[in-house]
Amino acid sequence: MECRVAGGVRRGTYITDRDGMAVVKLSSGYNIGLPPAACTRLSRSVPAPAAKRAPVTQDANLPELAIISTGGTIASRIDYRTGAVTSQFDADDILTAIPDLAKVARYRTKQLYTILSENMTPAIWQELARAVHEEILRGVAGVIVTHGTDTMAYSASALAFMLKTPVPVVFVGSQRSADRPSSDNAMNAACAAAAATSELGEVAVVMHETTSDDRCAIHRGTRVRKMHTSRRDAFASVGIPPIGHVEYPSRSVMLSPDAVRRGTNRPELHDRLEKHCGLVQFYPGMDEKVIRSFAGYKGLVLAGTGLGHTSTHLITAIRELVDGGTMITMTSQCLNGRVCDRVYDTGRDLLKAGVIEGGDMLPETALVKLMWVLANARNSEQAAAMMQENLAGECNRRSGHGL
Template identity: 75%
Template sequence: MSCTYGNKTLSGTYITDRDGMAVVKLSSGYNIGVEKAFCTLVSPAPASAPRAAPIRQDPKLPELAIISTGGTIASRIDYRTGAVTSQFDADDILTAIPALAEIGRYRTKVLYTILSENMTPAIWQELAKAVYDEIKHGVTGVIVTHGTDTMAYSAAALSFMIDTPVPVIFVGSQRSADRPSSDNAMNGVCAALAAESDLGEVAVVMHATTNDDSCAIHRGTRVRKMHTSRRDAFLSIGIPPVGTVDYATRTVT
């Protein structure tokens, strides 16, 4: 990409654009943001990698819905920039966590692909409608993938917006899927198990400890994120968690 700004022309690698601004990596390694109107794409963007075949789903298993809004659980490292970017959709999550296919069969919907700091009350309304539609369809439970920074706010909002007879489980991850210490797979499996429980409310399911042993089920109106990077960053405030998912035995208590 070539960009001209203030009588000076710079060339670099096109990364992305948002809100009319192009992000360009210069040969120096620095990234700059320039108004897209001043830039010309001189070479085609690299072709996307072919999508993996959808995982086979067992029609005998309970039907769950996955509504994807983005966040780290749906992200990977962009090695051009070193940043974590939201690039997965709901079907990608199933491919990335094959163990989900042993728990249920899934309807998937990509509502948004955003980082959680960009969540808004208007999107909460859209999300509540999407969750309602899935409940009306007759699914056993609904899983909402969400960035962790504002997940507690979204869970609380939907708790007041939806009177649900089935579990509505918010889940995220502190570390992206391609990091060795990622918590996305365990959190995803725990969320699916919680979504098949007899819980009739909105909850957040995340690591209960720093180890890969169990997840806590937090009531949507009483959960808070207490740390920026710990895998057990979420705690119930004023009450104990409403349940626990044992990862090894795949049991919910």
């Protein structure tokens, strides 16, 4: 590409169009935007030769892990078409990009999706559960799922309900894009691999525990929540402490006594989900039309205020929804603590209307659980009972002192 700029002619490489300008990369490496009319094409730019890739060598003496990639920041690259960061790596790329992984295990890789996690659906959770189950049956020592961080907690929770696993199933992602030297992807992935070869035997999320590169926390899949938009240590266990830690760079794993141990469960897959479920957060002045709009849904999770309340004004609509066959579970937008609808009149009226207390479950976990319970219980009585039972570490019968 040859362009007239600043009274001179400069050569550069055409990259893309942006807001009506031609983005041209100059030989210095800088991009600038120029009116397309100022540029003439000299020759079609030759696509850059694929980078020489060192073959991924695997140590046969190490345990075998499966990496299932779904996309997300841990595997993101720049899209020169839009200039935005998108998921384009496959699992092999992850191994090439993070050579440290080769020291921990050998890997089978499977690219299930390359999507940003906001585009996840319950149908994809099901497909993911099947893929993980397949790998477990194949006899791998553990499974790593790379996932965008936005909805990672939902997916981890969904797999925790759909799968019984003897081996660790570890979700991992990164908060800072993989194309930057400071990305948290390498450390998170190395810690995830360590957790996946450890004595753990449940579905977990492994992410930075602090802003430093010192250790990752292992969170139970049904108890974890993304609590910050951008920090590395955005993920936190709510209601319980993390079930383990992985030190970095030593990658030594410490599990808490509460963590389910490897081999405790036999592999089982129960992949049915009732997708007609919703989650809505109550706010002061909420119109009852919002509640009524869920008519026909099989289930609805309410994130109420405080101990689990909505305004008195909504109770009629809630009762009619329940009577119409929608199972409603109450959780709290406080996130920390247990719902109790027996303290105030509003709560008692909600119970009378047929609302089920969601205990100390996170609202998002309650939604996923409701989808699973409604598809797997024999009848609604059993479903209601299961909503209040601990199925996958999602709720406790007693509340500890800490937040």
